[in-house]
Amino acid sequence: MGKTLLNVEDLVVAFSMYRGDTLKKENLEVIHSLSLDVKEGEILAVVGSSGSGKSILASAVLDLLPKNAIVSGRITYDGKPLSMKTTPDLYGKEISFIPQSVDYLDPLMKVGKQVQGVKGSKARQEELFKKYRLGKDTEKKYPFQLSGGMARRVLISGAVMGNPKLIIADEPTPGLDLELAMETLKHFRTLADQGTGILMITHDIDLALNVADRIAVFYAGTIVEIASTQDFLSGRDALRHQYTKALYDALPQNGFKPIPGAQPYAGSLPSGCLFADRCPYRDDACAGEQPEREVRGGKVRCAHAT
Ligand code: SF4
Known part of the structure; x- marks a missing residue:
């Protein structure tokens, strides 16, 4: 594995919001002291349940948070602070994004042109559409003419068009059937093996285990454990945090045991x-x-992990 591309250190994100139906504002902290790093040639999967705020991490890295966000901590790319103000040229070139929502596509532009971008090559777009099993006629279609799965494959094509060094993928597989989801992840693996760093945010731990090098377990707004994929494959004793062990037990191949209770709400942690x-x-x-x-080569937030 190569040098560190992305480093997130002690990230805190809060939103300034009106409290209930009063005119008083309060800061609702949704990401707490979150740290992770992505190296060249690795896939780090951030895994957690749907709706737990994982996408806010992607928005923070991409400097896409709304105006009422209050952010602290350090986000660096290749050792330098990363933001739209200081490093705008990196976004969309060295760093690309596969968003969760297909609404990111421009509804008024044919998708072939969207993927090619301003200086892109048509030959490369055609190569990618072929790779993602998008028919020859797809490039002339508008987003509303595509199925959800096709639109997602167009987004993925757009993200890898310029051979980025770092990809932030926010739930890249929903809408794809299992075969295509696996194929997409295999393509991520190939990109990583060629040196690209990939931060993959997903609720699907099973899929992540197929391609990721490390798994960062997201719970209630922070990372409670970072373990190697090998630790998950070795069994629950190799894992460190009780939530990670519970996630492991909840996998279909481990008996589908549900985790009692629910994640705490950001306002009452x-x-x-x-x-x-x-x-x-x-x-x-x-x-x-x-x-x-x-602890044992991984990272954990638990008083009793050994
Ligand atoms: S810190 Fe305590 S409560 Fe939290 S996971 Fe570890 S043992 Fe459980």
């Missing part, structure tokens, strides 16, 4: 371990803040 309400092993040591620490 517990003061200590965010998973404490659902953890059978909680004790007094879990009541304080759980800083990230290294």
Whole structure:
């Protein structure tokens, strides 16, 4: 694995919002002290349940957060601070984005032209459409003429058009059948093997385990564990956090055991371990803040992980 491309350190994101039906504003913190890094040639999958705020991480990295967002922490690319102000040229070139919503496509432009971009090559677009099994006539279509799966493949083609060094993929596979989802992920793997770093945000841990090098487990607005994919394949004892172990037990191949309880709401988080309400092993040591620490080559926020 090569040098670090993306580094996110102690990221905090809050939204300034009106409280209930009053005119008073409050800051709702949705990302708490989140740290991760993506190296050249690796796929880091950020895995967590749908609706838990993972996409906010992608928006923060891409500097796409709305105006009422209050952000602190450090986001660097290749060692330099990353933002629309300081490094606008990186976005869409060295760093590309596969969004969760197909609404990112321009409804008034034929998709072939959209994928080619301003200076893109038609030959490369045709090559990518072929690779993603988009028929020859697709390039002349408008987004409304595509199925959800086709639109997603067009988005993926657009993201890899310029041979980016870092790809941020936010739920890249919904709308694709299993075969095509696996094929897309295999293509990500090929890109990574050629040196691209990929941050893949997904709710589908099973799919992620097929291609990712490391898995960052997202829970209630932060990363509670970063483990190698090999740790997941080795079994629950190789994992460190109780939520990760519960996720492992909930996989179909491990008996589909549900995780009791629900993730805490951003506005009413517990003061200590965010998973404490659902953890059978909680004790007094879990009541304080759980800083990230290294355990067996991975990272974890749990007082009792060894
Ligand atoms: S810190 Fe405590 S409550 Fe949280 S996962 Fe670890 S053992 Fe469970």
